[in-house]
Amino acid sequence: MKVTQQGNTVILEDVKHFNPKHIFECGQCFRWIKQEDDSYTGVAMGKVINVKQEGNKIYLDNTTKEDFENIWYDYFDLGRDYESMVNTLKVMDEYLEKATEFGEGIRILKQDGWEMLISFIISANNRIPMIQRAINNLSKNFGTYIGEYQGQEYYAFPTPEQLSKATVEEIRACSTGFRDKYIKSTSQTVNDENIDVLEYRKLPTDQCLKELLKFNGVGPKVADCIALFGMQKYDTFPVDVWVKRVMQEFYVDEDLSLTKIRKFGIEKFGDLAGFAQQYLFYYAREFGIGR
Template sequence: MNVIEEKNRVILEGIGDDFEPQHVFDCGQCFRWIRQEDGSYTGVVQGRVINVKKENGNIILDNTNKKDFEEIWFDYFDLGRDYTVIKKELKAMDEYLDKATDFGKGIRILRQDGWEMLISFIISANNRIPMIQRAINNLSEKYGKCIGEYSGKTYYAFPTPEDFKNATTEDIRACQTGFRDKYIKGVVDYVNENNEDILSYRNLDTDECTKALIKFNGVGPKVADCIALFGMFKYDTFPVDVWVKRVMEEFYVEDNLSLPKIRKFALDKFGDLAGFAQQYLFYYARELGIGR
C-alpha cells in the first residue's frame, strides 16, 4: 500500500479488494457513516469528519492529512491486518464461507471507540438502522462538541460520559432513543459516579469483557458481543442477531436452535476468526435475504 498526501486528503494506492467502502460501512458494525449521493461515505470519528470513497482502485480519504492517517486512520481502518490471509483461512473452512468472503470481500472490522459502541448498541436493540443513526446524531448534536462544517453540514463528536453528566432520562428520550433512555441514563450515571474506564475492558479476556458489559441494564448477550467485537477488539466472539441466526440455520445448524447454542457452535467452528466470520456471514445473509 502506497500512501500519498495531497490537498487535504490522503490516497491509499494498491489496497486491492480488501477495502470496499460499501462493504465496510454497510455491514452492520457502525452507525455514524452515512452514504452520500456520489456513493462515498462521510463519518465522524474521534472528533474528526472524514469522507471515504474508492476511485480507480484507490481509497481516497478526504478532509484529513498524513499525520492523522498515521495516528488515527491506519489503526481505525485496521490497515495493519492482512485480510487476504483471513479470507483465505475462512474460505478453507467450508463452501459457505468461501461464497460469503467473496461476496463481502472488502469488509474490514473497524477499531471503534468502546464507549461509543456501548451506547450505540444499547440504542440498536430492537431498532432499525435509520432510527439508530437518528438517535445517535441527536445525542451528538445535543451533548457532543461541535467539530465544524464539512460540505455544508455541521458535525458533532459523540458525547463523552462527562458530556452526558447533566442529562436527565427525559432529555435522553427527547433524542428519540425510545425505551432505551433509562438504560443510557443508567450507564452514564454508573460510569460517572464510579469513574469507570470503559476502555479498560479491552484488557480483559473475551469472556470477562462480555460479563463486564452485561452488568449494564440494556446490554444482553448479543449486544455485549457486538460491543466486544467492534469496540473492544475481541475477534473471538460471535454476535447472533436475526440475520446471523437465519444464515447459521440455513448452512450450519438445525432450525430453532437456541442463540447461545448457535454462538457456541460458531465459536467452536471458527475459533479466533469467529468475529470475522460473523461479519462476512451477516453481510452475505442480509444483502441476499438468505433464510428470509
C-alpha cells in the same frame, strides 16, 4: 500500500481488501453516510472524514498524513492481513466461500469502545436507520461541535460526562424509545464510577464480556457487538436474528437457542469467529436469507 498527502487529502494506493460500501454498510457502524458521489462521510474519533474509492486509490479527505498514521491506520485496521484471514475462512465451507466473496473488502473497524457501548444499547430491538437517527440526535444535543464539512454541521459522539448530564426525557426525545433509561443508567455509571471502558480491551474476551454485561441494557448479543467492534475481541460471535437465520439455514438445527448457536460459531470459527459472523450477517441480510 503507498501513502501521500495532497492538501487536506490523504491518498492511499494499492490497499487490498478495502471496499467502502461493504465496510460502512455491513452493520458495524452507524455514523457513516453515503454521499451523492458514492463516497462516505463519517464522524469518528472526534473528527469528520470522507472516504472515496477510485480504482486502486482510496482518498481520505479532510485529514492529514499525521492523523492517518496516528488514528486512521488503526481505525481501518490496515495492519491486518485480510488476504490470509479470508483465505482461511473461504475454504471452510461453501457458505463462507460465497459470503466472503459477496462481502469482499469488509474490514472490521476499530471503533471507540464507549461509543459502541451506547450505540449497541440503542441497537437492541431496533433498526439501522433508527439507530443512526438516535445516535445523531444524541451527538447533536450533547456532543461537542466539530465543524462544518461540505455544507453539513458535525458533532462528536458525547463523552460519558456530557451524556450523563442528559435527563431520561432528553434522551427519549432523541428517539431512543424505551432504551432511554438504559442509556441514562449506563452513562451515569460510567461517569460516576469513572470507568474507562477502553481498559476492558486488555481483558480476556470472557472477562471483557462479563464487565460489559453489568451495564443496564447490555445483554449477550449487545455485549458481543461491543467487544467485537469496540474492543477488538475477534473470538466472539454476536447472534442476532440474521445470524440466527443464516446459521439455521446452513449450519445448525432449526430449534437451537441463541446461546447454543453462539457457542457453535465460536467453536467452529475460533479466533476468526467475529470476521465469519460479519460476512455471514452481511450476506444473510442482503439476500434476506431465512425470512
